[in-house]
Amino acid sequence: MRQFIRGAFVIARRDFAATVLSKAFILFLLTPLFPLLLGGLFGGIGARVAAQTETPVVAVIASQGEFARLLRSRDQLAPALGRDSLVRLVGYELEADADGQRRRLLASRDPPLRAVLSEGFGEPRLVGSLDSSAIEQVRLILGTARSESLPAIRVTNVQASSGSLDRQRAITAQVSQMLLFFLTILLSGMLLSQLIEEKSNKIIEVIAASVPIDALFVGKLCAMLAASVLGILVWIGGGALLIQLVKHGGVATLPPPAVGWPAFLVLAIAYFATNYLLLGAAFLTIGAQAATVREVQTLSMPLTFAQVLLFGFASTAVGAANSPEGIAAAVFPLSSPMAMIARAAEEPGLWPHLFALAWQALWVAIILRLGAQLFRKTVLKSGPRRTWWRLRRA
């Protein structure tokens, strides 16, 4: 055991240093910025285009006083209906040729008017090409403008009702499951190619003669887990800072999980580790069989789809942790961490998590053991000649 631990530690230390101290790791740390930047860039352009083309603009031919009341009414409704989706109003003074003015306005491209509202609050007339939703919005704006103000309601906030709590926890479950899935899919893929280096530069012979192959696998897995955790800590720090800056009330406003935030965060880290180790052990085993980088690349696509399937299976546990599907997802080793993190968000009680973590750790050990044996047999060409079917025939 001492030799095993020492060997795994030596391998892990080498791999961790080689990964973290490389220039490529800085690029790796910046990875989440790319989708954010792309999202920001394309989202901004899309929003601008959508705002210009989709939010209907209605010309209002009315006196300044009436138009001001309509604008106030629109402002009152904006929080409920969404400021960006609510029809925009542009005011115009009534001209002598009312029909001609209406035709000119409907032909206007700047702003791109969709309808003209005229003839005051008494018998308002809307001419244009609005859909029913926009027409209802205009009706609401007019109605609110007529009554001048909305009725006041005395509001008392409680921390959570049972209905809202379930919904919030389901959101927390989904978000945490999604995060676990994305982090694992982003990070564990690296393990596919982990043994290519040793195999291509032939140092595998020296390692195989010095430490058990299991120790090589464990060392590599732990090194990549440590590098991934380092990356995640940087990303979480940056993410929390961003939420703090962007969202009112900061991280405290996120929906609370059933086991409470401290336990949930500990479990999230533990389940990320087991999820990474489980999938990583499987990937390391599969990748170890590949002889070239080309083979690894070919393998990565079906494995990504397999991960998506596992995520889909685990997502059946959201909102139904105790259903047969939810329990099956929690028991199946490769979907267990994702199913259990959803459970932590929705169901109180820590004992099931201790069992689940032990169960997942057992499977990590089993997969690594099988992977090391397979590596010895197929790559190092070790093991007895007779295969099981030959033994049976004999």
Added chain:
Amino acid sequence: MLRQVQNVASDTAPAVEAIDIVKDFNETRAVDGVSLAVPAGSIYGLLGPNGAGKTTTLRILLGIIDPSSGLRRVLGRERPLDAAEEIGYLPEERGLYPTMPAREAIAFMGALRGLPLAEGRRRADALLHEHGLGEWAKKPIRTLSKGMAQTVQLLGTIIHKPRLIVLDEPFSGLDAINQARLEELIRGEADAGATIIFSTHVIAHAERLCERIAIIAGGRVAFEGRVDEARARLRPIVRLRTRNSAGPWLDALPAAARREGDEYVFELPEGGPEPLLKALIDGGAGIETLAIERPGLHDAFVAIAGNAAAAAMAEEKGE
């Protein structure tokens, strides 16, 4: 199933022992009943043509692969990995991490064998200086020449002062100067008490270095013993030059005698030199020179390995 033996090392026990080791790769038998014993503190050569099974035998002895059947015992242990901290291994296909600095590569190889990293770095610096590579200590392996990288790997093999050093074709790829240095290093390690096993298909190295050898051909041990015992397998060669080209003395020559220039060359007859000399003198040969040469290891190797390979081929045809 391997036979259970006591895991006890003693001073008299061989450092490495293989008993009837067999290794099959699918339908191919790479090692076919190899048995050998390497005395502790000796330099032992594993000789054989390419593809004879030398590397597979070494990999089995080191525990990289398991035999299909047979028993191995290394430094008193049946599981070679249990003795890994006392073994150094230079594989035939050299390999180092290309981005790793030379001293780190050596220290890493030591760490794999249980040497603390700090001590490994200290020893690596000393060894690199000793071998004229001091200024390359912090340079990545990829910037070193092939010979330098091989030296670095060799230093990594001995950094932890192993009791057993296994070198697979250590001289291949080295120039004459580095080959001589390596021979010196091997002798130095043996003088310090280490047991050294190396495989080679270049006989000259084995002849200069080894006390004992095993000649492997076709996956089998065709000969195992001292170098002079191998040589003794062949009869001495007689080179004879005479003044007279004909006469009754010609009847004293064996039928297999051949002419090489103005000499007759033949194996010394069973009776030894005295009856031969008498017959030549009595037959009026007019002896100018007569030399009796002891055969070299190369001749013994060619004869033993060639015969074994031929026998193996004949056996395969018979099957």
